[in-house]
Every structure is written in structure tokens, then in C-alpha cells.
Amino acid sequence: MEFKKPATVLNLANIRQALVRMEDTVVFSFIERSQFYESPSVYAPNKYKIPNFSGSFLDWLLLQNEKTHSLVRRYESPDETPFFPDQLEESFLPSLNYPPILADYADEVNVNDEIRTVYIEKIVPQIAAKKGDQDENIGSTACADVDCLQALSRRVHFGKFVAEAKFQNEMARYTNLIRNKDIKGIEEAITDSAVEAKILERLIAKGHAYGTDPTLRYSQNPQSKVQPEAIAKIYKEVVIPLTKKVEVEYLLRRLGDDDEAEAQDPQRKTQLMNRLLSNSLW
Numbered sequence: 538m539e540f541k542k543p544a545t546v547l548n549l550a551n552i553r554q555a556l557v558r559m560e561d562t563v564v565f566s567f568i569e570r571s572q573f574y575e576s577p578s579v580y581a582p583n584k585y586k587i588p589n590f591s592g593s594f595l596d597w598l599l600l601q602n603e604k605t606h607s608l609v610r611r612y613e614s615p616d617e618t619p620f621f622p623d624q625l626e627e628s629f630l631p632s633l634n635y636p637p638i639l640a641d642y643a644d645e646v647n648v649n650d651e652i653r654t655v656y657i658e659k660i661v662p663q664i665a666a667k668k669g670d671q672d673e674n675i676g677s678t679a680c681a682d683v684d685c686l687q688a689l690s691r692r693v694h695f696g697k698f699v700a701e702a703k704f705q706n707e708m709a710r711y712t713n714l715i716r717n718k719d720i721k722g723i724e725e726a727i728t729d730s731a732v733e734a735k736i737l738e739r740l741i742a743k744g745h746a747y748g749t750d751p752t753l754r755y756s757q758n759p760q761s762k763v764q765p766e767a768i769a770k771i772y773k774e775v776v777i778p779l780t781k782k783v784e785v786e787y788l789l790r791r792l793g794d795d796d797e798a799e800a801q802d803p804q805r806k807t808q809l810m811n812r813l814l815s816n817s818l819w
């Protein structure tokens with residue numbers, strides 16, 4: 538993606554290609570994580586005494602990673618959404634000054650807390666090698682978790698680009714739906730079942746291809762490192778629904794601050810949207 542060239546970024550075909558490429562990152566990060574045990578100690582708040590920090594070992598590592606990466610301008614890029622937006626540091630490098638591609642509130646559309654919760658509760662048990670802790674590997678496990686979470690976050694928040702492209706392609710239709718706060722209608726408009734089916738089919742193929750030794754004959758091949766069906770299930774039940782949630786949240790604000798209903802009652806809308814979309818998550 539060339540974020541200095543907004544027209545190429547907002548081309549839906551290019552965006553979908555980027556999403557296909559991100560599947561590789563997600564699948565490989567799951568395969569890396571699958572070497573380690575579930576490791577509940579990594580996620581338990583204050584399990585370890587960490588100087589000047591209250592929270593889980595994973596949160597601590599994620600925060601250190603984001604602080605360091607903010608110094609190399611990672612979070613200036615419009616396709617990166619931090620887990621700790623309030624604790625980033627300013628880079629010593631010159632600012633990148635990307636041309637505006639998304640609406641100015643785009644950074645506020647952030648579902649990372651939900652991604653982290655669903656990752657720990659639903660994804661880790663499906664991809665980890667075994668239940669329980671493995672003391673010698675908590676560092677490696679948390680590093681693998683950071684990679685998984687960042688890959689998932691980037692993929693899910695790419696929904697903002699999908700939403701902007703769809704809005705610009707069909708402005709009248711979306712304006713109408715947004716004005717009427719027709720959340721179900723927006724969800725229907727952004728859904729493309731054929732594209733979703735293709736993604737799931739491709740993930741099964743990638744799970745087999747990336748998770749086994751390609752030089753062995755099929756009958757000799759050991760099981761895939763992560764069950765390909767589990768990867769497809771995670772996409773179907775978590776990744777795609779959360780991407781749609783990002784799209785809907787982004788679109789609902791797209792008409793601007795003077796959108797009267799939004800200014801009056803933003804909380805009610807968020808509650809309603811969470812209720813509507815919660816059915817699609819575990």
C-alpha cells in the first residue's frame with residue numbers, strides 16, 4: 538500500500554489484495570504461537586512483579602513493543618492501530634505527514650481491547666500446543682502473542698479502508714443508511730458473502746500448505762501445525778465479524794460532527810451496534 542497515494546489505497550481490489558497478503562502473516566503468526574503451551578500465567582494480571590507496572594506480562598511486553606515502535610513512527614501509519622494509544626512516545630524522526638485518506642476520527646475507531654480478549658479466551662486455546670504453563674517459555678510465548686495480536690489488529694482495522702472505499706463508491710446509498718442510523722442496512726451493504734467464502738476456502742489451503750513439510754508426500758505428512766479448519770473458524774467467527782464492526786463504526790460517523798443524531802446520543806448508538814454485532818462473535 539502506498540499511503541502517499543490515496544487513490545491507490547482506496548481501490549477496493551487493492552485493499553482486498555492487501556487483506557489476502559495479511560492472511561499469510563496471520564497464519565504464520567498462529568503457526569509460531571502453536572509451538573507453545575496455552576500459558577495462562579502470561580495473561581494473568583500481576584502474576585509477575587513488574588517494576589512500575591500493573592497488569593499482565595503480555596500487556597507489559599505489548600506496551601514496551603508499542604513504545605519502541607512509536608519511536609520509529611509505526612503508529613503514524615494509517616494502517617496501524619495501537620493497543621495503548623495514550624502511552625506512545627514521540628519519534629525523533631521527522632514526521633511523515635501522510636495525505637489524509639481516512640476521516641479525521643479514524644484513530645478513534647479502535648477495537649483492540651476486544652481483539653485482545655477474544656485472542657486470549659478463544660484463539661489461544663485453539664492454536665496452543667497444550668494446556669497449562671511452561672515456565673521456560675513465557676518470554677517466547679508472549680513474543681509470539683504480540684506478533685499474533687499485531688497481525689490481527691492490522692487486518693481487522695483495515696476495515697477502515699474498506700469502509701472508506703465503499704462509502705466513496707456508493708455515496709448516496711451509504712449517506713442514506715447512515716442518516717437513518719440503519720445499522721443492519723449498513724451491515725448488509727458491506728457484506729459480500731462470496732468474498733467471505735473464498736477467504737475461508739483459501740485459509741484452509743494455506744493452513745495445509747504453510748503448516749506441513751511440502752517435500753513430503755501427502756500420506757507421510759504429519760498433521761498441520763495448526764488445524765486449517767481452526768484458522769478458518771477463527772476468521773469466520775472473529776476476524777471477519779470484527780472487521781465488519783470496524784467498518785460499521787467508521788461509517789456511522791462518516792457524515793461528520795453535524796450529523797445531528799450522533800451529536801445527541803453517541804452512547805446509544807454504540808450500545809445498539811454492539812448488541813447487533815455481538816451475535817456474530819463467540
Ligand SMILES: O=C(O)C(=O)C[C@]1(C(=O)O)C=C[C@@H](O)C=C1
Nearest residue numbers: 699727728729730732733777780
Ligand atoms: O472485502 C470486503 O468487502 C470486506 O468488507 C472485508 C470482509 C473481510 O473481513 O474480509 C468483510 C466483509 C465482507 O463480507 C467481505 C470481506
